[in-house]
Amino acid sequence: MAQIVDLQGNPISSQAIGEPQTARMSTLYRRWEEHPSKGLTPQRLHAILEQAERGDLQGQHDLFRDMEEKDGHILTEMGKRRQALTGCDWDIVPPNNASKSEKADAEWLHEVVESLELEEIILNAMDAIGHGFSGQELEWQRQGKETLPVALNSRPQNWFTISQEDHKTLLLNNAGFGEKLWDFGWLVHIHKAKSGYLARGGLHRTLCWPYLFKNYSVRDLAEFLEIYGLPMRVGKYMPGASDQEKATLLRAVTMIGHAAAGIIPEGMDIDFQNAAAGSHEPFEAMMNWCEKTESKVILGQTLTAQADGKTSTNALGNIHNEVRHDILRSDARQLARTLTRQLLWPIMAVNRPGADPRRCPRLMFDVVEAEDLAQYAEALPKLVESGMQVPVNWAHEKLRIPKPMDGEAVLGKQSGEDKPPKPAKDAAARYLAVLRNRAGELVPADQAAIDALLDGLPGEQLNSAMTRALAPAITALRETADPEAAIAAMVASYPDMPDDELTDLLARAIFVADVWGRISGRT
Template identity: 30%
Template sequence: MATILDQNGQPILQEIASIKRDIHRVFYGGILQLNEDDTLKSRGGGKGLKIYDELKRDAHAGAVLAKRKLAVTSRPWKVEPASESAIDKQAAELVEKALKHLRFNHLCKRLLEATLKGYSVAEVLWEVRDGYVLPARVMARDARRFVFGIDDELRLLTRENMVMGEAMPPRKFIVHRRGADDDSPYGTGLGGMLFWPVFFKRNGITFWLTFADKFGSPTAVGKYPNGSDKASQAKLLQALSAIAQDAGVIVPDGMVIELLEASRTGSVDTYEKLVRYMDEQISKAVLGETMSTTAAAAGLGSNQAGVQNDVRLEVAKDDGDELDETLSDSLVRWIVEYNLPGAGLPRLEHCFEEPEDLAKRAQRDKTITEMGWEPTEAYMLETYGDGWVKKAPAPMPQMLLPGAAPGTDPGADPAAVQPMGDTAEDPAADPADAAFADGVPLGKAGAQRAFNKARQQAISDGAEALAAEWQALVRKPVEDVLALAEASGGDLVQFRERLTTLLDAKPDPEVVQRFAQAAFAANVMGRGLAPKKTWGQKLADLVKRRTRT
């Protein structure tokens, strides 16, 4: 980076375009006259900065100004040491302890008055406590009581010196500035920007009230006959005045009272729109956005509220950074210099990190878990905090092996499982009369797989046994259809009409019985019957026995 040198090749160190050389600034007796705020010059009169205090009397302006302060003071703050050395850590601990002893949030709110006025002043009251020189209190002072000298020194206006003021000692007053143009010690607040919207709003409400009074109720008109004396006219006027409070009035005979409805043109809500528009301008000037104070419709998915909330946070963070810089360069520095000279200056910081949306994090974790990954216990504690324990795995379902006696090993060879009841002793016994098997919980996956395989094979064998006799089962219906076709002589219309007669015919009892037997056998299989013979064999035997009977 190039260094700007003078004609002798030396760097130019002194300030050249200082504010005291500004030809546009007015100095009187070495005192810089109150800032170049045009609003203060034209509307301040003898009040000065007081006109900006009056802006807070407006409900909306006062609310958004307080909201901007709270956006900073509601945040947690911390004091970070300059390094990891022992003395720097000690300095950070001392500063943090001193700030907690004060009404620190209240101090920050008062210093943030510079947002409105351009600058704010607070006086530090020191005391010796626990062997250290520490602030006992920090008192906010009215900014109107101070002026700045030609060298930026703070001066207090007193009764004895109401123009020049008295120079203030060092390490005594905290001066917080905002938006200083050309390093003006008076700064540039929002008051000049807010004055006119609030002014127009107040006048708009005044006209609105007049409008409501004029058009909200009719005007009473009294008519008296010619020649009425002053006393009669006074009675009529008194009656007109009574209309506003009384339900009824009386007037002398010959006098008339009429209600005159005022005619109007234009929109009724003109004044309301004006007031709301001014409120929006106030919100924009203070917060940088309007949606956090005024409900407004936005397009679906537009995310306007999120964008405007980000703007509000940016404004708050900027206010917090400027305030932290002021306090770090004044109060924090003075505490360290008084008590631990040589220590690195700690860093005061308001924290603006937004908390993470755990709902979105949980949804992301769920998606990653479904992809086959599993979070560690340390990650769960760090992300979601304490108070969580890993859920115990669900117990395995109590599966029963058909034919297994209580106490037998479920993991044994499925072929070795003995059937229960009379079926185990008498192979010729009817499976339909066999008792259902007792079972034991399935403890090993191998036994379960073998059992499932055996059941699937049994179902397949039973289906094959039933399918092997399909020709015998459907022969009679097919013969009836063929005979009907021959009798129709090739006439398809006649064949279709005669075909409906077969629907009324009773089905073959043998076919019905075969299918009923097959359904019964399948039901028995589903209930866990496990004879020595395979399921297919037993199903085939059952069909044959039922056919014989």
């Protein structure tokens, strides 16, 4: 029996095929999140981040989840980034110069991956953008003659720890001990959103500071509205009032503030003073700065988020869209490599013993955006007419128009029968070809050539065309004796006059006369 190997060709153990690695680690399933965002301060945040660098990831990643749960702007922007790839087309392509069997393997892998919940797998894997990494545990099952993954279960980041030897190897945190992840048992996506050690690779490390400052501003704004947003109520009691009377007045002032109703003893007064001068703008300015910073960190730009509520120009929008597309391409390349190495190859290695890891099919995302069809439809004919040789494959790729399969119906230019008749003004251009040679140059014309052009233009034909053209007007004249009514009838019948034949004959005659005069030197 052939030995199962990894992508580097090294023999590996297949124990993960039998059961998931965490199946007997009950302590992991009883681990609850600590919600460190409660009462978060700069000092405590700094301590949480330091603990993560030393391998204790519990506090850091619990905080990261709290951030998305409590900050709607972070959740929305991260959702845009994570879900961008779920809407992209994907394919599994064979290696270069693939043999027939390698192409068949690629098609088989496509069917296997298509049977999985790939959209959910992508969404869970892209959680690594904020956390730095994401882990999904493979669950294998025997199906006929094949052993295939039937589920990929997402595991929280606080189940893992980091090796203190290299600060980049991810381990399973089993009761405080780091345990190596089983081969073919995990799909671990390490996303390089920024360089650095694994514990510091996620974008949430940068986002946690504007998140903290924004929380301070929101809290301060709430206190401002509570203290200064309502008018101050002042109760006045009579000199010599007892403590009981004072307490009664205080309760009335408080009740008026919350219930808008209250009673006081006769002789006592309650005055309403204007709220102290102040503005909410400083707090909102701080909150807007934090949200724009969050958008820049996650999406690379702020235009699609519009945290400041302003509009922008179309040119600026195109620039920001290019930034978004650059990030999408990077995300697609990184995730495609992970899925190829940790999903496609394990399936191949288990079911195709002896397969060459260097010839493994690859998963690819289609993130190429179609060009502007209207712009290319106008530019390409002009470039071709000027002599530029444009490859058909390049045009199809740019415009994202697939090539037709054999026998597939396609759109095409109208045939001659389906085209509308050309206007009479183009008659001269059609007959000019008679007087041109293959190089497109005018040649001297003899009487025979002129006679050939004039053939079909006898007086009888002109008279016949004239009669048919004027027939509606003549009929209108015969039906009325009033001159004004006759003129009106002629005007009304003008659109019905069939003058195409007459116009074409006259254009031919005038054109031939003009050309003959120029060639003969008479004009």
